[in-house]
Amino acid sequence: MLRHMLVARGIDEEAGQLQKQGAIDLWLSCQGHEAAQVGSALAVGPAPTVFPSYREHAVALLRGVAPDELVAQWAGRTFCGWDPRRLRFFPYTLVLAAQTLHGVGYSIGQRLQGREDFVVVYIGDGATSEGDMSEAMNLAAVEAASVLFICQNNGWAISKPAGEQMHTSVADRARGFGIESVRITGQDPEAVFAVCARAAAHVRERQAPFLVEIQVERIHGHSTSDAQELYRSPDDIERARATDPVTAYAARLSGLGLVDADWFHLVGAEIRDLRERLIKEFAG
Amino acid sequence: MSASRSTSLAVSINATLADLMEQRPEMLLLGEDVGRLGGVFRVTRGLRDRFGADRVRDSLLAESTIVGQAVGMAMSGLVPVCEIQFDGFTYPAVNQLVTQASRIGDRWNGQVRPSLVVRIPTGGGIRGVEHHSESNEALFARVPGISVACPSTGEDADQILRYAVTIGSPVVVYEPIRLYWRRNTPARDPQPARSATAARIVRRGADLTIVTYGAVTNEVLEAAGALATEVDAEVVDLRWVAPLDLETILESVARTGRLLIVHEGSRDVGIGAEIAASVAERGFDLLRGPVRRLAPERRPYPPADFEKDYLIGVEQITAEILGMTK
Ligand SMILES: Cc1ncc(C[n+]2csc(CCOP(=O)(O)OP(=O)(O)O)c2C)c(N)n1
Numbered sequence: 320m321l322r323h324m325l326v327a328r329g330i331d332e333e334a335g336q337l338q339k340q341g342a343i344d345l346w347l348s349c350q351g352h353e354a355a356q357v358g359s360a361l362a363v364g365p366a367p368t369v370f371p372s373y374r375e376h377a378v379a380l381l382r383g384v385a386p387d388e389l390v391a392q393w394a395g396r397t398f399c400g401w402d403p404r405r406l407r408f409f410p411y412t413l414v415l416a417a418q419t420l421h422g423v424g425y426s427i428g429q430r431l432q433g434r435e436d437f438v439v440v441y442i443g444d445g446a447t448s449e450g451d452m453s454e455a456m457n458l459a460a461v462e463a464a465s466v467l468f469i470c471q472n473n474g475w476a477i478s479k480p481a482g483e484q485m486h487t488s489v490a491d492r493a494r495g496f497g498i499e500s501v502r503i504t505g506q507d508p509e510a511v512f513a514v515c516a517r518a519a520a521h522v523r524e525r526q527a528p529f530l531v532e533i534q535v536e537r538i539h540g541h542s543t544s545d546a547q548e549l550y551r552s553p554d555d556i557e558r559a560r561a562t563d564p565v566t567a568y569a570a571r572l573s574g575l576g577l578v579d580a581d582w583f584h585l586v587g588a589e590i591r592d593l594r595e596r597l598i599k600e601f602a603g
Numbered sequence: 604m605s606a607s608r609s610t611s612l613a614v615s616i617n618a619t620l621a622d623l624m625e626q627r628p629e630m631l632l633l634g635e636d637v638g639r640l641g642g643v644f645r646v647t648r649g650l651r652d653r654f655g656a657d658r659v660r661d662s663l664l665a666e667s668t669i670v671g672q673a674v675g676m677a678m679s680g681l682v683p684v685c686e687i688q689f690d691g692f693t694y695p696a697v698n699q700l701v702t703q704a705s706r707i708g709d710r711w712n713g714q715v716r717p718s719l720v721v722r723i724p725t726g727g728g729i730r731g732v733e734h735h736s737e738s739n740e741a742l743f744a745r746v747p748g749i750s751v752a753c754p755s756t757g758e759d760a761d762q763i764l765r766y767a768v769t770i771g772s773p774v775v776v777y778e779p780i781r782l783y784w785r786r787n788t789p790a791r792d793p794q795p796a797r798s799a800t801a802a803r804i805v806r807r808g809a810d811l812t813i814v815t816y817g818a819v820t821n822e823v824l825e826a827a828g829a830l831a832t833e834v835d836a837e838v839v840d841l842r843w844v845a846p847l848d849l850e851t852i853l854e855s856v857a858r859t860g861r862l863l864i865v866h867e868g869s870r871d872v873g874i875g876a877e878i879a880a881s882v883a884e885r886g887f888d889l890l891r892g893p894v895r896r897l898a899p900e901r902r903p904y905p906p907a908d909f910e911k912d913y914l915i916g917v918e919q920i921t922a923e924i925l926g927m928t929k
Pocket residue numbers: 374413414415442443444445446447473475476477541
């Protein structure tokens with residue numbers, strides 16, 4: 320898990336750099352979300368089809384999207400740089416929450432044809448205010464669709480705090496639609512993995528939807544065009560940095576003696592190589 | 604004036620849907636009340652009994668849900684044929700149609716080619732309450748990636764639906780409510796259209812071309828018939844407003860030298876504007892006089908007591924034809 324988190328972090332950092340240099344147009348960082356993304360993606364395994372939002376880079380990489388395929392759409396080369404069918408990781412959808420209904424419809428369609436109907440839908444906290452999200456939860460509940468909703472609540476929708484976006488948690492709201500749910504923190508990938516594995520089992524065994532709300536921190540601005548200093552206090556930004564799930568997990572596994580300097584060296588070399596390939600592709 | 608008693612539009616669409624469902628196991632119907640009830644206009648009557656509730660699905664009462672889940676179903680290989688209950692309730696589904704259904708093919712680099720049909724009962728003249736008599740086909744005609752059909756006979760609807768479920772991109776089909784159960788309609792030239800996507804010349808004539816589509820095609824034919832001894836009008840039923848069959852229009856104008864466009868959707872920035880502009884660009888030299896448009900002015904569809912003033916009637920069309928040819 321740590322390896323996936325470190326790779327995602329490295330690619331994310333490089334994409335941010337390339338954007339600063341003008342080599343790509345825009346980047347939405349997933350820093351702070353890595354534990355939630357890696358833990359959830361590993362927990363559901365390779366079989367389900369993933370309907371992402373647009374910030375699920377760690378999930379994408381874990382599913383086999385190559386770094387240059389991931390970055391291509393942010394460099395204006397395509398609307399989707401990877402093969403969605405083969406990877407069962409469908410294209411990013413930039414119209415908030417539109418993918419939630421596609422995910423439920425896809426699951427129903429797969430079930431009608433007697434095929435694997437397990438679907439994972441990713442959504443942000445702000446996007447849950449869109450009508451499509453409520454409609455998708457209701458549809459999934461009524462149809463008993465095999466859909467696992469994963470809401471990464473990073474506390475912000477660009478500049479709007481989640482506390483001003485909703486009066487209850489997303490998990491509470493799901494229960495109002497008749498969807499079982501749980502709300503967890505997303506710093507520890509192992510905890511995320513355990514909860515999402517149980518959620519996936521629920522979806523499979525009961526043939527019913529489930530929602531996991533994962534509280535994460537958004538370390539950077541909403542996108543490379545966003546100056547979060549304008550609406551976020553320095554303390555708050557510092558607090559988000561301090562809870563960085565990648566450094567915390569790396570320190571923990573080192574402390575436990577599960578990884579050592581050699582391991583970090585090897586993974587570091589792998590990441591450097593990936594970053595160099597990205598630079599060559601987009602700034603070369 | 605001759606009239607024909609053909610099968611009504613609703614009966615014809617029902618038969619076509621049944622036949623397509625029979626032939627294509629991946630097709631399903633989805634819409635509010637389309638199953639148990641057979642739709643508020645009974646167009647899908649009996650289909651649930653015949654094909655089962657899995658394939659004739661009474662959807663939730665949410666238009667974005669209907670089209671949004673249909674997009675997902677299309678991604679899974681199904682061919683959903685959706686019904687929106689009334690034209691005026693299309694708007695909650697516009698986002699899913701415009702930003703999703705129409706763009707999925709491109710976003711997937713062609714890997715998914717969603718055949719997805721949305722049937723929409725449309726138009727007025729039925730004493731509908733507010734929102735039940737709208738004509739919003741021009742809205743979708745502007746959207747690249749969406750084809751928009753406006754059949755005005757059962758025969759045309761049959762050809763259009765059979766084509767629509769095969770093309771790998773979304774099609775919106777507007778079905779005129781006031782023709783669903785009407786069986787007495789003016790006779791049409793029997794010659795079929797050149798192709799499933801082509802316009803159809805429903806009356807041959809030499810003096811003037813009238814381009815129209817949808818329910819008002821019948822009023823145009825009545826007017827042309829009534830004036831037959833004075834003016835020999837050619838009537839083109841577009842059948843599709845996006846993409847437009849400009850070739851058929853230009854060929855007709857080349858013969859007649861005059862063009863009148865008649866439609867029920869409001870005039871400004873409407874389908875007629877596009878046709879007039881295209882003919883001016885590509886066929887200016889063919890014209891003997893200015894292109895004219897007859898369509899309701901830009902205002903909301905009125906309460907039923909006033910709809911006769913709003914809609915384009917036979918008298919107005921007759922007057923316009925005479926004005927253009929005298
Ligand atoms: C329908 C729609 N409205 C507005 C936007 C512009 N927009 C893009 S992301 C965003 C904030 C989303 O916040 P959230 O769902 O919490 O996800 P996060 O970016 O925090 O991961 C907004 C307003 C959009 N893409 N789509």
